[in-house]
Amino acid sequence: MSKVVNNLMRLALLQLNVSKDKLVNLQHASQKIREAVKEHKPRIVTLPECFNSPYGTKYFREYAESIPSGETSQTLSQLAKEMGIYIVGGSIPELDSDDKIYNTCTIWSPEGNLIAKHRKMHLFDIDVKGGIRFKESETLSAGNEFTIIEVDGHKIGIGICYDIRFEEMAKVYRNEGCKMLIYPAAFNMTTGPMHWELLQRSRANDNQLYVVTTSPARDEKGEYVAYGHSMVVDPWAKVVKSAKEGEETVVADIDFSLVEQVRQQIPVYSQRRLDLYSTNKKC
Numbered sequence: 001m002s003k004v005v006n007n008l009m010r011l012a013l014l015q016l017n018v019s020k021d022k023l024v025n026l027q028h029a030s031q032k033i034r035e036a037v038k039e040h041k042p043r044i045v046t047l048p049e050c051f052n053s054p055y056g057t058k059y060f061r062e063y064a065e066s067i068p069s070g071e072t073s074q075t076l077s078q079l080a081k082e083m084g085i086y087i088v089g090g091s092i093p094e095l096d097s098d099d100k101i102y103n104t105c106t107i108w109s110p111e112g113n114l115i116a117k118h119r120k121m122h123l124f125d126i127d128v129k130g131g132i133r134f135k136e137s138e139t140l141s142a143g144n145e146f147t148i149i150e151v152d153g154h155k156i157g158i159g160i161c162y163d164i165r166f167e168e169m170a171k172v173y174r175n176e177g178c179k180m181l182i183y184p185a186a187f188n189m190t191t192g193p194m195h196w197e198l199l200q201r202s203r204a205n206d207n208q209l210y211v212v213t214t215s216p217a218r219d220e221k222g223e224y225v226a227y228g229h230s231m232v233v234d235p236w237a238k239v240v241k242s243a244k245e246g247e248e249t250v251v252a253d254i255d256f257s258l259v260e261q262v263r264q265q266i267p268v269y270s271q272r273r274l275d276l277y278s279t280n281k282k283c
């Protein structure tokens with residue numbers, strides 16, 4: 001007998017205020033998760049990049065925790081179990097046994113189990129004249145592994161923020177059968193207005209899948225001012241839901257059958273000229 005797959009799935013994206021107090025951040029995220037689940041009954045709740053600490057290289061070591069023994073992991077595990085949901089737990093600075101620190105997303109099942117963790121693969125090192133300079137590599141190490149989870153028969157690829165700029169990574173996920181990419185993210189006031197929506201619509205369009213981002217809320221007084229605008233883009237590359245700048249919960253109903261519809265109607269994937277080019281081929 002063939003497996004019946006439910007194509008509909010509700011997501012709640014929590015664009016959260018983040019402070020310098022880790023305990024306050026965890027309590028706030030917990031309250032918002034409980035409220036979102038009671039009100040909207042999502043299958044998956046997503047959190048922002050660096051939701052338990054300020055986003056800055058000088059903070060990462062101080063706020064870093066082991067996974068899954070640290071207090072943030074324990075909190076997310078209990079919440080996922082209590083509310084019976086999947087949590088894509090934004091990201092936190094992770095302290096590894098080798099004393100390295102990673103920017104890591106943990107993913108929790110409705111039973112409270114850690115089903116995957118994604119370490120940001122591409123570190124955010126940029127220097128835009130007159131704009132922003134940021135060097136994650138001053139304190140962070142890069143992850144080396146792709147991360148795919150499966151929820152109700154649907155494969156979902158995970159990246160973190162700057163990872164979205166690398167179309168090769170998204171293509172690997174598409175090649176593996178992903179129908180959605182989720183990126184906890186914290187763009188800024190220089191690149192956000194230029195590239196935030198463009199990148200999401202590009203990845204959705206290139207790969208004919210859903211793209212979901214979750215940002216911290218904008219805090220104009222913060223040292224790093226996040227752009228906000230958490231977003232859901234569908235496989236037609238249409239923005240179906242978008243937050244404004246402040247704290248907000250975005251609820252989106254996903255219809256995975258759209259993925260197949262788009263892929264059938266515009267069959268670029270099978271029309272590629274892999275005899276002429278491939279990602280491995282040198283120019």
Ligand SMILES: NC(=O)CCC(=O)C(=O)O
Binds near residue numbers: 192
């Ligand atoms: N936290 C990040 O990786 C920020 C990425 C970003 O702002 C960009 O422009 O890329």
